[in-house]
Structures are given as structure tokens and as C-alpha cells.
Amino acid sequence: MLNDNLEALAKTIYDYWFVQFDFPDENGKPYKSSGGKMVYNEVLKREIPNCWEVKSLEDSFKIKKGTLITEKTANKDGKIKVVSAGVDFSYFHDRSNFAENTITISASGANAGLINFWREPIFACDCTTVRGKNLSETLFALEFLKSVQDHIFNQAKGSAQPHVYPKDIEILKYAEPSYVLLNDYGKLVTPLNQQISNNLKENQELTQLRDWLLPMLMNGQVSVK
Structure with a gap:
């Protein structure tokens, strides 16, 4: 539940900044709502902030096919975790081919x-992977792809x-914000991502502890007072 709320907050920030275009302007005011200049873009069929460029994902992000393993x-x-074509991971392996995030x-x-998004090292198999040059870019790409x-x-x-x-992902078009704006976005959402990661690790540790204790509780080796 807590992680759901954190992910919802990250989405809200993305939508406010990069869908409604009300990111903070040079005066700290919402850009579009405060009269920031917008121009119509024929590719996206919508208005975007002046001086923003429309690019394909392949222009700015590393998009790779997974490595075959059975x-x-x-x-x-x-x-x-081996990530293939399912909703969750498929099975385990002893090495990764992609880092966390x-x-x-x-x-x-x-x-x-x-x-899907993995906050731990994975072995990518029957899937396409997307990563930015840094975590801020990757988190931006994640919200764009989910949208x-x-x-x-x-x-x-x-x-x-x-x-x-992969080519279906590479050609997706988006409005590219400035490096400074992406960096500012990262300062807000990176701590949220880290908190989600910490919560997942904590839950995993509690699950492992439960699985270790439960058999002993069942056969009377330990008792709870």
C-alpha cells in the first residue's frame, strides 16, 4: 500500500510536469498555467513548450533485446530473477545481465x-530493456512508457x-525536456524510488524470516510468548 502511494506520487509529478507542462518556470511558477509559451507540434498533435524537441526513444535511451536463456x-x-514474457519473473539464475533500475x-x-520495472539486478531474457544515461532519465522513461x-x-x-x-519501442515519440529540468525532476522522484526499493527489500527479508520460522512454530520447536 505504501509503495502504491509512492508510485502514485511519482506519476502525479510526471503528469504535472511533462503532460500538463506545469513544471516550475524560472520564477518557480507553473510554466503553462503562468503563460509559458507553447507551440503546436505536428508529430505529437498537441502543444508543447517552446524550444522543446520531439525525439524518438532510440535517440536518447539505450534499448536492447534480452539474452536467450532457458x-x-x-x-x-x-x-x-530471469525476466521473460510473463507478468512476473520466470525463474532464477546465478548471474545478471542488467543492473538494478x-x-x-x-x-x-x-x-x-x-x-515492468526492476529495482534489483536481473537477467533479461524474452523482453526488451530500456535505460537512460542516469536514474533520472530512466525514471522519466518509465513514466512515459507507462503513459x-x-x-x-x-x-x-x-x-x-x-x-x-525493440523497434516498436525505439520509434515512440516524446517531447524532450531540458537536461536541467530532467535533473530537477530526478531530485524529486529518485528518493521516492529509493524508498520503494527499501520497502521491497524489507518485505522480502520479513517473508524469508516468516518462511524460516513457520515450520518451527508448526512442529513446536519454538513458541511465541
């Missing part, structure tokens, strides 16, 4: 196009086995 070839005794987009099957989730789902091709390819 459950038979993975070392399932490891603790690294990586966006994944499922590549095939019923969930082709599903966006076009339905469009990405609609890109799934193939009747027997639907696929969403």
Missing part, C-alpha cells in the same frame, strides 16, 4: 508489451504468438 540452462540455485517490456505471448502502455499493447504482432519488438 529454464534448463539456467542455474536455478542462483538468486537473480531497469525497465523491461515483455516481448512475446499473452503479455507482449507489458511494462503509452495501451499503445504498446496494440503493437503486438502475430496471431499465434504475439510479439512486441
